[in-house]
Each structure stands twice: as structure tokens, then as C-alpha cells.
Amino acid sequence: MTALAGPAAAAPAGATATHRRALLRRRAVPYLLLAPALVTFAVFKAYPIVSSLLLSLTTGSGAATRDAGTANYRRLLHDPLFWTALRNTGQILVVQVPVMLALALALAVGLNSALVRWRTVWRLGVFMPVVTGLVATGVVFAFLLRTGDGPVNKLLALIGLSGVDWLGDPFWARMAVVLVLTWHYTGYNAVIYLAGLQGIPRELYEAAMVDGAGPLRRFASVTLPALRPVLLFTVVLSTIGTLQLFDEPFVLTRGGPDNATLTVSMYLYDNGFHYFDFGYASAIAYALTLIVSVLGAAQMRLMGERP
The missing domain is CATH 1.20.5 (Single alpha-helices involved in coiled-coils or other helix-helix interfaces)
Incomplete structure (x- = not known):
């Protein structure tokens, strides 16, 4: 055994x-x-993020790089040009995002209507600006908004209005940036809203009509509540995108006139690639990240689902 x-x-x-x-x-x-x-992810995302954080704690460049602790962040708090860039970005944000999303929602409601013929063609036309390159868009609008003999000013003259110094006046330069952003991204958000509208059950509208609700009442009581997650998504996404604004003002105005269209991302670029102050540029990047995170969290809290 x-x-x-x-x-x-x-x-x-x-x-x-x-x-x-x-x-x-x-x-x-x-x-x-x-x-x-x-x-x-580790090579192209995680490593640059950690490296940038460590870089923000240094000053100088190349062999002259040395530890600086939190000096770059303290410098940021007292840098008037940074606050100018942040103010410009905020002003563009509070004007452009609500206007763009309101237009996108109106377009989506119109394109979702059975009364509109050739809806597929119109949807394609609305989305076309999105596929246009940002640099190409900036170059075209720089030509259209040219002071004096620009096509837009010529059109204004034909209807008896005086021309506008679109790219030379601080206020109108910011409005030009708002115009370009709205033209380029409205269709993108309209398509997202259209998908949300098509997911709303018809029974909800029928029940509201039985209760005697008119079109505006149905929009306020059925459409908007049903679109709440989609609205939250587009608001957060548009806010993040505008806070990172770079291409359009860079091509249109180079941040001018008199820094009126200088954005935080442009200021970061100037410090990093014009002055080679990569430590300070990294500090600006992390400050922007913090601002984006706080605003995103606040929007999620205000617009998120409530029990």
C-alpha cells in the first residue's frame, strides 16, 4: 500500500x-x-504629466536648470499678464459658450422636426464647419474680417452700416474670436443634441399634448429635462475647450491688439517656446488644469442629476 x-x-x-x-x-x-x-499611455501620457509637474518646480533651461520649489506658482499669482490672459479667456467663455449652445439647440430642434424637408442634407451642411481645419478657418476669417476692404465690411457698407475694425479694436477682436468659435463648433453640438432629441420617447410628448401643453410648455417640461445629461456633457466639454483656446486667436490676432485676445494657452506657449521658460510654462499648464477641474466639478454639481 x-x-x-x-x-x-x-x-x-x-x-x-x-x-x-x-x-x-x-x-x-x-x-x-x-x-x-x-x-x-505610460510613455505618451503619464510620463509627460509627471515630468511637467517636476519641471514646474524648476527654473532656467538646459544645463542652467535648477530647482525653484514653488517659485513659479508664486510668480504666477503676481503676474499681471497671466491675469489678463485669464480674464480674456473668461470673457470669451461667458459669451461664446451660451450663444453657441443656444444656437446648437435651436438648430437641433429644427432639424428634428418632421416639417423640414431634406433633413439629411441640412444636417450635413450644419456639421461641415466641424471638419474644417482650425488654421484654415482662422486664415479664412482673417481675410473676411479684414479692416477696410474686407468682405464683411463691404457687406456692411452695402446695407448702409459703417465698417468695423474687427481685428484692430480690442472689443471687436474678442467678438471676432467668438464668431469663429461659434461658426466652427455649433454644428458639432447640434448633432449631439439631435441624437439626444431622437432618443426621447414620443409617448412623453403625446401625454403632454393630452394634458393641453403647448409647444413651449412641451419644450420646457419634456425636452429640456430629457436632454439634461446631454446638456451637461456639452457645457462641460465646451467650457474645457474654450479654456484651452489657442488656434483661433493665434491665427486671427496673435493675441492682440494690446493683448486683448491673449488666452492662457497662448501665454503658456509664449513662455515655453518664445522665452524657453519651460518651468514657468509648466506652472501655467497646471494652473489651467486646476481651473478646468474646479469649473468642471462645479458644473457637474450644479447641473448633475439630483435625487
């Missing part, structure tokens, strides 16, 4: 080891499949 017990006992142990190895291989397969994405 003792001689038979050894092989009999060894067989289950070997089978258990084989089963354990097979189990480990099965468990390793998902990680192997995820490995390319994880390595890419």
Missing part, C-alpha cells in the same frame, strides 16, 4: 500544477492584450 501511495499522490500534485499554470496563462492574456495601450 505504501508503494502505491507515492505515484497516486504525485499524480494529483502534477495535475494541480498544470491546472495552476493554465489558470495563470488565462489570467495573463487580458494583461498582454492591454500591454500595448498601457505602455503607450
Whole structure:
């Protein structure tokens, strides 16, 4: 009995080891499949984020780089040009985002109506500006809004209005940036709203009509509440995008006149790639990240679902 017990006992142990190895291989397969994405994220996302944070605690460049602690962040608090850039960005934000989203919602409601013919064609036309390159958009609008003999000023003259110094006056330069952003991104948000509208059950509108609700009442009581998650998504996304605004004012005005259209991202770019003060540019980037995070959290809190 003792001689038979050894092989009999060894067989289950070997089978258990084989089963354990097979189990480990099965468990390793998902990680192997995820490995390319994880390595890419670590190299191109995680490492730059951590490196930028460490860089924000230094000053100088190249061999002259030295530790600076929180000096860049303290400098940021007393930098009038940073606050000018932040104020410009905020002014563009509070005007452009509500106007753009209101227009997008109106377009989506119109394009969702059964009374509109060739809706597919109109939807395509509304979305077309989105696929236009930002630099190309800026160049075209710089030509259209040119002071003096620009096509827009010529059109204003034809209807008896005086021309506007679109790119030379601080106020109108900011309005030009708002105009370009609204033209470029309204269709994108309209398509998102249209998808949300098409997901609202018709029964809700029918029930509201039975109760005697008119079009405006149905819009306020059915459409807007049903679109609340979509509205939150577009508000947060548009806010983040506007706070990171760079391409349009850079091409249109280069931040002028008199820094009237200088944005935080442009100021970051100037410090990093004009003055090679990468430590200070990194501090600006993290300050902007903090602002975006706070505003996003506030919007989620104010517009999020309530119990």
C-alpha cells in the first residue's frame, strides 16, 4: 500500500500544477492584450504629466536648470499678464459658450422636426464647419474680417452700416474670436443634441399634448429635462475647450491688439517656446488644469442629476 501511495499522490500534485499554470496563462492574456495601450499611455501620457509637474518646480533651461520649489506658482499669482490672459479667456467663455449652445439647440430642434424637408442634407451642411481645419478657418476669417476692404465690411457698407475694425479694436477682436468659435463648433453640438432629441420617447410628448401643453410648455417640461445629461456633457466639454483656446486667436490676432485676445494657452506657449521658460510654462499648464477641474466639478454639481 505504501508503494502505491507515492505515484497516486504525485499524480494529483502534477495535475494541480498544470491546472495552476493554465489558470495563470488565462489570467495573463487580458494583461498582454492591454500591454500595448498601457505602455503607450505610460510613455505618451503619464510620463509627460509627471515630468511637467517636476519641471514646474524648476527654473532656467538646459544645463542652467535648477530647482525653484514653488517659485513659479508664486510668480504666477503676481503676474499681471497671466491675469489678463485669464480674464480674456473668461470673457470669451461667458459669451461664446451660451450663444453657441443656444444656437446648437435651436438648430437641433429644427432639424428634428418632421416639417423640414431634406433633413439629411441640412444636417450635413450644419456639421461641415466641424471638419474644417482650425488654421484654415482662422486664415479664412482673417481675410473676411479684414479692416477696410474686407468682405464683411463691404457687406456692411452695402446695407448702409459703417465698417468695423474687427481685428484692430480690442472689443471687436474678442467678438471676432467668438464668431469663429461659434461658426466652427455649433454644428458639432447640434448633432449631439439631435441624437439626444431622437432618443426621447414620443409617448412623453403625446401625454403632454393630452394634458393641453403647448409647444413651449412641451419644450420646457419634456425636452429640456430629457436632454439634461446631454446638456451637461456639452457645457462641460465646451467650457474645457474654450479654456484651452489657442488656434483661433493665434491665427486671427496673435493675441492682440494690446493683448486683448491673449488666452492662457497662448501665454503658456509664449513662455515655453518664445522665452524657453519651460518651468514657468509648466506652472501655467497646471494652473489651467486646476481651473478646468474646479469649473468642471462645479458644473457637474450644479447641473448633475439630483435625487
